[in-house]
Amino acid sequence: MDKQVNSSCVITILTPQGEFRLPFQPGATLRDILAAGGFPVRSACGGNAGCGRCLVRVKDSHCIPYAEGERHRLSETQLSAGWRLACRLNPTTNLNISIEAPAIKTHWRPLRDDEYRPPVRPLMLRPAIMRYGVAIDLGTTHIRLTLWDLPAGKRLAGRAGLNPQACYGADVLTRLMEAGRSKAIADEISGLARTAIGDALTGVASKLAIDLQDVGAVRVVGNTAMMGLLSGKNAGLLLQPEYWTQRLDIQPDDISPLQKAWGLSGNSVIRFITPLGGFIGSDLLAGIIATRLIEQAAGALLIDIGTNSEMALWDGEKLRVTSTAGGPAFEGCGISCGMPAEAGAIYRLQSGHGNSFELGVLGNGKSSGVCGSGLVDAVAWLRHRGMLDKLGRYRDDRGEGFVLSETDRRIVLTRSDIDVFQRAKASIGGGVCRLCDQAGIAVASLSHVYVSGAFGRLLDVTNAQALGLLPPVPIERVHLEGNTALAGCEELLLSSEGERAAAAVLAVSEVYNMAEDVAFESLFVENLYLQPMRE
Amino acid sequence: MLDDVISAYNEAVLDTDRVHALQIVSDAVAQGISPEEIVFKVVIPGLDLMVNAISEGFDINLAQHFMTSQIAADVTEKMLVLFKAPPEIYGRVIIGTAAGDLHTLGKRIVIGCLKAQMIDVTDLGVNVAAEKFVDEAVARNAQVIGVSAMMVHTARGENGAIKVRKLLRDQGLEHKIKLVVGGAPFRYDPGLYRIVQADAWAENGVSALKVIMDCIQEVKSYDHKHG
Numbered sequence: 102m103d104k105q106v107n108s109s110c111v112i113t114i115l116t117p118q119g120e121f122r123l124p125f126q127p128g129a130t131l132r133d134i135l136a137a138g139g140f141p142v143r144s145a146c147g148g149n150a151g152c153g154r155c156l157v158r159v160k161d162s163h164c165i166p167y168a169e170g171e172r173h174r175l176s177e178t179q180l181s182a183g184w185r186l187a188c189r190l191n192p193t194t195n196l197n198i199s200i201e202a203p204a205i206k207t208h209w210r211p212l213r214d215d216e217y218r219p220p221v222r223p224l225m226l227r228p229a230i231m232r233y234g235v236a237i238d239l240g241t242t243h244i245r246l247t248l249w250d251l252p253a254g255k256r257l258a259g260r261a262g263l264n265p266q267a268c269y270g271a272d273v274l275t276r277l278m279e280a281g282r283s284k285a286i287a288d289e290i291s292g293l294a295r296t297a298i299g300d301a302l303t304g305v306a307s308k309l310a311i312d313l314q315d316v317g318a319v320r321v322v323g324n325t326a327m328m329g330l331l332s333g334k335n336a337g338l339l340l341q342p343e344y345w346t347q348r349l350d351i352q353p354d355d356i357s358p359l360q361k362a363w364g365l366s367g368n369s370v371i372r373f374i375t376p377l378g379g380f381i382g383s384d385l386l387a388g389i390i391a392t393r394l395i396e397q398a399a400g401a402l403l404i405d406i407g408t409n410s411e412m413a414l415w416d417g418e419k420l421r422v423t424s425t426a427g428g429p430a431f432e433g434c435g436i437s438c439g440m441p442a443e444a445g446a447i448y449r450l451q452s453g454h455g456n457s458f459e460l461g462v463l464g465n466g467k468s469s470g471v472c473g474s475g476l477v478d479a480v481a482w483l484r485h486r487g488m489l490d491k492l493g494r495y496r497d498d499r500g501e502g503f504v505l506s507e508t509d510r511r512i513v514l515t516r517s518d519i520d521v522f523q524r525a526k527a528s529i530g531g532g533v534c535r536l537c538d539q540a541g542i543a544v545a546s547l548s549h550v551y552v553s554g555a556f557g558r559l560l561d562v563t564n565a566q567a568l569g570l571l572p573p574v575p576i577e578r579v580h581l582e583g584n585t586a587l588a589g590c591e592e593l594l595l596s597s598e599g600e601r602a603a604a605a606v607l608a609v610s611e612v613y614n615m616a617e618d619v620a621f622e623s624l625f626v627e628n629l630y631l632q633p634m635r636e
Numbered sequence: 637m638l639d640d641v642i643s644a645y646n647e648a649v650l651d652t653d654r655v656h657a658l659q660i661v662s663d664a665v666a667q668g669i670s671p672e673e674i675v676f677k678v679v680i681p682g683l684d685l686m687v688n689a690i691s692e693g694f695d696i697n698l699a700q701h702f703m704t705s706q707i708a709a710d711v712t713e714k715m716l717v718l719f720k721a722p723p724e725i726y727g728r729v730i731i732g733t734a735a736g737d738l739h740t741l742g743k744r745i746v747i748g749c750l751k752a753q754m755i756d757v758t759d760l761g762v763n764v765a766a767e768k769f770v771d772e773a774v775a776r777n778a779q780v781i782g783v784s785a786m787m788v789h790t791a792r793g794e795n796g797a798i799k800v801r802k803l804l805r806d807q808g809l810e811h812k813i814k815l816v817v818g819g820a821p822f823r824y825d826p827g828l829y830r831i832v833q834a835d836a837w838a839e840n841g842v843s844a845l846k847v848i849m850d851c852i853q854e855v856k857s858y859d860h861k862h863g
Binding site: 493622 | 651652695697698699700702703736737738739740741744762763787788789792824825827828831
């Protein structure tokens with residue numbers, strides 16, 4: 102780190118990678134100093150002693166007075182071993198620390214088949230001046246990208262990795278708040294995503310023996326906050342309610358820093374796709390393009406399920422768009438036994454002989470948790486057997502909850518887990534019902550229901566409908582689409598048709614903010630109940 | 637007979653069966669139980685029961701919270717018009733959603749419970765400036781300002797509860813008006829209410845009732861002692 106600092110204070114840092122010396126100026130928290138110096142520690146709360154993750158081990162810790170938040174978060178054993186919270190320390194002299202779990206560099210892995218949805222219709226390829234193109238889906242939790250041979254219209258590689266900005270907060274608002282504290286932090290946050298993408302591209306280029314200078318086009322989709330945090334433009338405006346339905350300009354003013362960081366030539370075109378409005382970004386727009394939503398008959402609905410679920414309803418003339426925050430029940434981290442849809446995840450639960458049930462586990466090995474589709478199956482089964490009432494209460498005394506598995510890890514569906522599930526489902530149900538009300542369309546008569554996002558293709562539609570997670574339409578009208586954001590981004594990368602489609606969608610869409618809508622609130626409460634959506 | 641009404645009403649409320657709860661009440665009134673008894677012996681004790689149960693770890697979910705408060709407020713409102721004499725107002729509360737925030741569900745639950753307790757509550761709406769909280773509290777002689785925030789940056793932000801505290805201090809009102817906060821950020825970080833210098837916080841809509849009543853009591857005893 103080449104930072105000229107006018108001070109004689111130094112932090113000596115011991116990490117698993119070795120020992121480093123970081124000069125610093127007193128006046129900031131240890132967490133901020135470490136972040137600015139290139140050693141970000143993990144954090145999920147924004148640095149207010151709320152999560153206990155920014156642990157550092159300090160030599161001679163007993164010489165430094167404890168802050169109240171530390172006593173609250175750390176046990177006596179931890180404190181006497183020298184563990185402290187980096188967000189609570191304000192060093193004024195030299196310090197000797199070790200970081201056991203630094204925020205990790207993103208580990209890029211190949212895109213799995215279940216994460217990828219190839220473009221559907223034959224694409225009219227845009228004439229390409231340079232050989233390669235990259236499509237990037239900039240998610241809050243994951244970043245996914247694909248590399249294309251543009252003239253051939255062929256996908257060469259796909260990569261997925263965790264968004265390293267997570268060390269500044271697991272959720273969008275916390276990250277925005279952090280970025281708002283200073284330009285230095287905003288730049289640091291932007292740099293994390295920029296570097297991670299650069300690493301992925303370098304890795305792919307080296308593996309395929311191609312020259313990144315031949316990449317001519319890059320298209321980025323994502324929610325507005327993520328795009329703004331990467332481009333460094335206008336993300337902060339999202340903290341103000343006045344902007345929650347407005348289309349923000351998040352296009353970087355100068356793309357040369359990105360070109361340089363990604364090893365691309367000065368002739369390459371990097372474009373961030375226009376968001377729909379407020380937090381609802383171009384990831385939903387891309388999904389609308391990929392599913393051809395506005396080319397369908399009236400009553401076509403797209404739901405993109407995640408921590409924030411977004412939905413778009415086409416009524417033949419107008420596209421009503423909204424997002425609802427339900428919580429991370431389906432993302433693998435919201436419930437006590439939750440995990441993403443990877444090896445070890447219970448993804449299926451079906452009735453067995455008599456009163457028993459059978460589990461399906463991804464990878465067919467040991468089960469370590471439940472993913473979204475498994476949760477839906479489990480709750481539907483419990484409702485069907487009368488063991489759970491529509492209010493979400495276990496009928497008999499269940500103790501800590503319903504035991505799904507005890508063979509490997511003990512996996513229990515607690516009452517709190519059911520509550521978390523209900524809130525997420527109520528958000529989606531409430532949003533769908535409200536949009537349908539506004540459009541004058543009955544939920545049971547929707548012509549198409551496209552589902553993308555967290556469930557991939559694993560969701561059992563019948564179970565989802567029984568619980569009111571999806572509208573009560575004939576199941577052949579429900580289409581499980583996987584990741585439509587990346588698919589739509591690729592269309593925008595490859596063909597001019599994609600661009601025309603985007604313009605057409607932007608022209609007819611209107612963003613609604615459910616937070617201001619009292620009718621939504623009543624529908625939210627109504628949809629808390631574990632029963633089919635009211636027709 | 638009153639005991640039967642009490643248990644039937646509580647069961648209907650826990651089942652979130654509003655229609656049934658209202659039926660039980662109108663049947664009871666038809667059989668001679670006074671509107672005053674309905675409010676003071678059925679509705680309010682029912683709320684107390686729930687507040688105590690929650691504090692002892694009994695799990696009630698969001699739908700139950702919401703319906704409890706709505707049913708209680710509904711019943712009390714219907715009974716109040718039948719009272720022989722207008723009831724004594726327990727206290728006055730100003731409530732609103734913090735500056736920059738638009739969420740209202742939690743706030744509505746609190747309002748329902750306050751109304752059932754015959755506390756005079758004024759809802760200032762959403763995205764309420766700190767100055768407005770204080771000005772309205774002064775204008776209406778309120779003992780408590782309730783600030784609801786659902787997002788981290790509105791709970792902690794400089795225009796939120798912390799600014800209300802500054803204004804109360806600057807205007808010498810700290811003994812006359814108490815500041816109570818609530819919302820998801822306060823639940824995730826139990827120390828947060830102190831960081832924003834609130835007098836108290838409530839974990840959920842129904843528990844807020846007791847917290848607010850205690851604050852009203854505190855202001856009244858101070859007034860009583862110091863004239």
